[in-house]
Amino acid sequence: MLGKLTWSAIPFDQPIPLVAAALVGLVLLGVIAWVVLAGYFPYLWREWITSVDHKRIGVMYVLLGLVMLIRGFSDAILMRSHQALAYNAPGYLPPEHYDQIFSAHGTIMIFFGAMPFMIGLMNFVVPLQLGVRDVAFPTLNSVSFWLTATGALLVNVSLVIGEFARTGWWPSPPLSEITYSPGVGVDYYLWAIQISGIGTLMSGVNLVTTILKMRAPGMSYLRMPMFCWTALASNLLIIAAFPILTATLAMLTLDRYLGFHFFTDEAGGNSMLFMNLFWAWGHPEVYILALPAYGIFSEVISTFSGKPLFAYRSMVWATLAICLLSFTVWLHHFFTMGPGGDVNGVFGITSMIIAVPTGVKIFDWMFTMYGGRVRFTTPMLWSVAFVVTFVVGGATGVLLAIPPADFVLHNSLFLVAHFHNVMVSAVVFAAFAGYTYWFPKAFGFTLDEWWGKAAFWFSLVGYVWVFTPLYVVGLMGMTRRMQHFSVAEWYPWIVAASLGVIVMFAGVVCQVVQLVVSIRRREHLRDLTGDPWDGRSLEWATASPPPSFNFAVMPHVEGEEAYWAIKQRAREQARLREEPDYEPVEMPLNSPTGFVCAFFATLVGFAMIWHIWWLAALGLAGAFATFVVFAWRDRVEYEIPAEAVARINRLNRASRLEALQQARRKEAA
């Protein structure tokens, strides 16, 4: 009846996960109880859970990303503190638990921390920057988000029921095959990633269609803000790369569930095939995360330097070059398989070539600041710190791309330090830069700068502090994923890295405090004009938070930096644009399809993990029924009357006019 699921699946004998899970569970239950008892549930259901508004969905994505980043960071704390206690000692986590921690850390950070964060920002910002009212497929967008959330839920359920993968974040066979991993850990990984992967793919289709087919009048390709370009490149990569992952994990699933022989190294199977296919997705994935990050930095640096982005076209070419080249480098993840000098040489060089467009970007960001008026707000601090630290990660990356250097550095903590160096400085810094930068657009008030800067400095110092020792100890021959070790020279560096985690923790605390403080002080931090940073692209042309229809009338774009031109004209003429003729706006109706579908997906995933076949069939049937019901709807849109549009827009125009006059009075004084 319940497949492999028995009471022994719950780790009663393991205090750490049990207590942690119980705590998380209690907090969750508490939050749900509070929401229901305080009567917020109808609001949440109506305005958020069933919302198909790209802004709401973007915010929920980012929230999921934030929570999961903290979840992944708690794994990092466990790993670092464990290793600091594991010199000639067993540490406090037994191997089978420690192995789950590092596997979960990687999986959560990549798939459920970084990905939702980036996709969330793209979701929120891209339609606003393009000057349109929503993404191409609003309901599909909601489905995508909830499927991603399903994946995150399944990974976290594994904490309490059963186990997570003990194979590392890429489940390399034959270790991940049923012979060597008979537990449900790898299955949790597979189903969580497959389900959230469908969501990611759909989100990629959605955003590419939006960018290519739905731009405001006059917004030609070379007038799009840089962030839209990088979002386009990133989502093209999603479309081209995620299906490879889906296929690869499907093959591993068939191996595990039905005894197929894709990667078993038996009966003709070949585990090297898995490595090739996995990294054919895995390396583009790096750029799926990094490209939108580059876009965020481009927007932030340009805005806070008070200048257009330097060499915009060069940046576009560099972005597209990275997009293409990212598919030519996967083999550098296994130079040490011994493919021979020619193959290694070719892939070493292709891997390095990617550093050229990336280097161009770095220089162009530098020259964007040149001749500017740089305002050191929190997003700008993150961006400058990114440029300075990222070049180190880039350099160590080029080093690792030299095959003979990789022969001694592969899988070492040097490698770990390298990819954290690039991923943290690019993706995490960008995430927080973007979060602080666009927060006022989403909620109508800015985030507290003091706590933001505190979070920045702690994070920066902690990050350098953690990963510099790891570079060093990697050069001393220490490999990754060691549950304990007995080499005396490594010990002090491991201790040093652990101390750095404390500093990083302070950064995380400050980040949380910043949010709480800002919400409490929101009236002081209120942004009435919708343009708190003196922005240059269209998202700043509308109110903060934007109305559900984003723009009262679709803006006409007449050049690069669409909003800057409008704003300059308003400043010169000391008045706003003529008031447009308002027309009624049609917007898509909310729909619970995404949520219901994700509910069934959760059932299917859980049932497949535990071999509860009837439940899986039930879940699939439910999902199909959901779609049929959705397709049967007769009303799909509602109309916002012209008067309402006018009323909302006039409010914003009034505060913009006041700000304009205030600025002039100040200038005159």
Add this chain to the structure above:
Amino acid sequence: MRADEAGPLRRGARVLAAVTRRGAVVAAGLALSGCQMSLLNAKGPVGAAEANILIVATVIMLAIIVPTMIGTLVFAWWFRASNTRARYRPDWAFSGKIELVVWSVPLLTIIFLGGIAWIGSHQLDPAVPIESDRKPLRVQVVSLDWKWLFLYPEQQIASVNELVVPVGAPVQFLLTSSSVWNSFFVPRLGSMIYTMRGMTSQLNLMADQEGTLHGLSTHFSGDGFSDMHFPVRAVSDGAFADWVQGAKAGPRLDAASYGDLAKQGTVEAPRSYGSVEPDLFRRIVDQTIPKGPGPAQGADNGAPPTVKPKGGS
């Protein structure tokens, strides 16, 4: 009264002293390890060549990235909004000359480093034998769950978790795995290589100084992974002959004892085998000997396993 006060004080002093001692160990370790970067302080020609590439490439890249880092900070600081001496050029957004430099600097660097990569990956290809007047020593390596088996086909002996090689002689490794992937690595000798079941990989290394080195697996292989390290003793020819002679006294390694060895588990101390069933390595590679069995299943009641709780291993 005094004694009561002295108690906590003394205890505090003891704690302080202990912390200081620990701190001193850590500090001394930090200072020491500066000169103990295994990878940069190689004990063999392969490792030395790779260390050389590491250093050269790093220096080249430092020449680019240090000015970039400084430039970024200088630009950001000089053009701060409050600096009235900095000239504000709100429309300056393109310069063909700068773009030329910006594209060519990374391109030239990469062309140069690409040359290093191309030449290096051929010269230091793990499969390329090391040129030497001396006859190479052949060693067959099998990674097991979670130990290393070294077979010496010419000497007809084998050892577990201990590799002994003569100084100055090239060593030709032929590697495979009994179960999952591992990676064979002796940091001070250079190049690592994967071990994979049903396949062999080749690796050529040489030690040119006597000493005991640290070897380990660098590809995660399961719960006992951290115990897959082994001493590598680089010894004189005489000492090597003595060691071979001593090992001859050991038990025989045949398919049955190999089967025991292939079960999951770690070994406390290195051991050696005095004779080896002929063709053992070939049979492991072509899988006519059973693979490593993986975790023991359903040991208590013979029923198929339901779930492996976190405590069990």
Add this chain to the structure above:
Amino acid sequence: MSSSAAIPGVVPIRRDPNHLGHHAAGEGETRATGRGIGGPSSKRIVVGYGFWIFLLSDIVMFAAFFAAYAVLRGGTAGGPGPAELFDYTNVAIETVLLLFSSFACGVATLALNARRALLFQAAMAVTFLLGAGFLALELREFTDLVARDAGPTRSAFLSAFFTVVGCHGLHVTAGLLWLLTMMAQVFAKGFRPDILRRVMCFSLFWHALDIVWVAVFTVVYLMGSAA
């Protein structure tokens, strides 16, 4: 989503404000939506375009399976190989069925455009029958192979074979479910614009399955036995 409502005239493009030394986005203005001059495309174009992109991603997934098949084709582990297993008559009939079902699907689209409900339903029914016939033959081939001890667990080659062909078969199954849903929708709701768009997507899907089948036929059956 608002449609591309009235756009008063063509917006003149100013020269680039940042003096980048080039004209922004071509001065030969057109109202072609792709250039961004005309604003968002019509819903029909957006939906079709998005679905095409999805189909491309689906083809990438098949490409990964094909790659696996190409790598594992030789991995027969002493078991039967392509030459002994494939029954080309069966495959030929399957191909014919699928191609004719695409033809019927095309007829259904034409009927839809002509708003002829009865012809549409009939053509869709024929499409369904041909597709179901294809599936039945494929299932027969699979059961036959399993009965000859050439199931997917026999060797890596057979694992890959069953996966590639089976994945296409799953797509056809999903397509048949979708087909029935569309017949029901047109029957119940008539020729509504959103339903027309869905039928358009369905026919794109059905034709894409044909393209994939041609690749399956070539890579799996023909090249498989040639090796």
